[in-house]
Amino acid sequence: MKVVLRNLLLFLGLLASDWAFAEKIRIAIGTQDTTINCAAGGLLIRELQLLEKHLPHDGKYQNAEYDIQWHNFTSGAPLTNEMVAGKLDIGSMADFPGAFNIEAFRKAGKKSLFINVLSGSPAGSGNGVVVPKDSAVQSLAELKGKTISVPFASTAHGMLLRAVAQQGWNPEEDVNIITQAPEIAGSALLTHKVDAHADFVPFAELFPYRGFARKIYDGAQSNTPTFHGTLADADFAEKYPELVVAFLRAALEANQLLAAEPEKYSELIAKHTGIEAEVAYLFHGPLGVQTRDFTWKPEYRQAVKTAFETLKLLKRTSTDLDVEQYIDDRHLRTAFKQNGLDYDAKLKDYSPSPIANAVSGQPITDFKQAVQIWINGEPTVRNYASAVSAFAALNALQKAGKTARAVYLQDKLSGIKLLANDAWFVLEQNRLSAFLSKEQADAQADQQGGRVLDFAGAQTAFANPSALATAVR
Structure with a gap:
């Protein structure tokens, strides 16, 4: 029963x-x-x-x-x-x-x-701080006493507070941190209503890509996951x-x-x-x-x-x-x-998404030297083993009437991916290295020698070597 x-x-x-x-x-x-x-x-x-x-x-x-x-x-x-x-x-x-x-x-x-x-x-990349494109500010250290906007309660807010602390600043006295959503921040940067804006994915990259901001600080610099x-x-x-x-x-x-x-x-x-x-x-x-x-x-x-x-x-x-x-x-x-x-x-695997062979067919072994070019009208991105070969190819492509949607390369210090038109470069003999900020590029040039170039200067250097004398320093 x-x-x-x-x-x-x-x-x-x-x-x-x-x-x-x-x-x-x-x-x-x-x-x-x-x-x-x-x-x-x-x-x-x-x-x-x-x-x-x-x-x-x-x-x-x-x-x-x-x-x-x-x-x-x-x-x-x-x-x-x-x-x-x-x-x-x-x-x-x-x-x-x-x-x-x-x-x-x-x-x-x-x-x-x-x-x-x-x-x-x-390392912390994915969050960042941008300033208006024409701002004289080149580093976070120059923002003391300035107004920085950020979406409150976001991961970028946490990054900003840690970055301010690393500067030894009091977030309530040494900077004016205000809340601002990214859709508002874009116009605020354009009209200089804020001195800088901190944000999460993808705005620290999107605003520079759209041409009205420059990225001066990446979360990777805080070394906080x-x-x-x-x-x-x-x-x-x-x-x-x-x-x-x-x-x-x-x-x-x-x-x-x-x-x-x-x-x-x-x-x-x-x-x-x-x-x-x-x-x-x-x-x-x-x-x-x-x-x-x-x-x-x-x-x-x-x-x-x-x-x-x-x-x-x-x-x-x-x-x-x-x-x-x-x-x-x-x-x-x-x-x-x-x-x-x-x-x-x-x-256990910390490797980034792998990159395919260069257009030459050779494997790319030094990821920090890798460069990619996305050409208008082409479904896939072209890979190059070095900035030297990539910039030479870019000049040839442009002479052939083709235009680049984007050029990507890796920051020499952190290895993070950068948009070339927002990066700084150091030319040492026949080697070109990319940096997130001019401050970092200047430090590299001072320590190792070489000439600091912006994107236009780097392109010109490989199109006309005699123009190196007029490059940015």
Whole structure:
């Protein structure tokens, strides 16, 4: 009799479970489309319908009907508000707003979890500070007493506070930090209403690309890890772990597509965001500004801890949290396994997205010397092993009537990817090295000898060697 009763209860439990999943299941996802390094965790999944591909339709989900909802935000703070209100189940944002998210959930008596990294930099690149194009300012040190705008509660806000502290400044007395969204900052820079603007992906690169700003500071100079990743409502993840895994499998597939054809998907990102494909490629192409790395490397765990420390500095929390309780890689490990990927191997891998052979067919071995040229009308980017060969080729291409959409090269000091028309160069004999700032280029020239050039000067140097005497110094 007991066996029959137990079996009956088991049957009723299974039946109740089936009934639950026979109903429509909402999967509400918050994205940041214009934060283009999040593309593999949002825009591409949505536009390529990759989540639908990976959602389960067997077992307890055999009768499930999915209601997939996508909501786009320009920053992490409003996305967090919707998550805490129960209107979103999953959302992507950076480490600093992610810490706000975790704290907001905690204050509401709930919990959110960081479930993966999407893109990041152990050194801190991806955030930056720009000044108006015609500003005399060449370094962060020259901004004392000036007005700097930044989106408050963003990862760029955290970077700016750390950078100010590294200068030995009091953020409330030595600089005037005001809140400003990136869509407002562009016009403020153009009209000189602010002396500088700090922002997250992609605005420290986008504004210079559009020609009205110059980047004078990159987050890599702070040597503080940063990333964008995805958070999930812990209750949703506990109730539907298979759906969280499906989302992560879709993100991993999107990441592989980006790696295989970065130009193609940079164009798709541009179509849906208005962020030029040339800027998207700066992040998603080989040797990009950040690596698309989903694994929870120690540096990214530390970034969450640093974010909470910054929250305490801002007096937004007084609680000491065990950050490890809010980072959950279980679903990610399952997604890696189901997609045939090795999580532990990737966890140990710090290599950037690899670059293909040069147009000459020779392998590129010194990544810091690599240069890429994206020619108008060509679907893929051309690779060169050195700035010397690239600039010679660029001059030849221009003489043949072709124009470059963008020229990319790597910063000699940090290795981060730069737009050539916003970089500075040091010509030493027949070797050309690129630098983010004139300050860095001047220091290199003083120490090693050589001549400092801007982009136009570098082009001229290889078109007409006798013109070197008139190059910028």
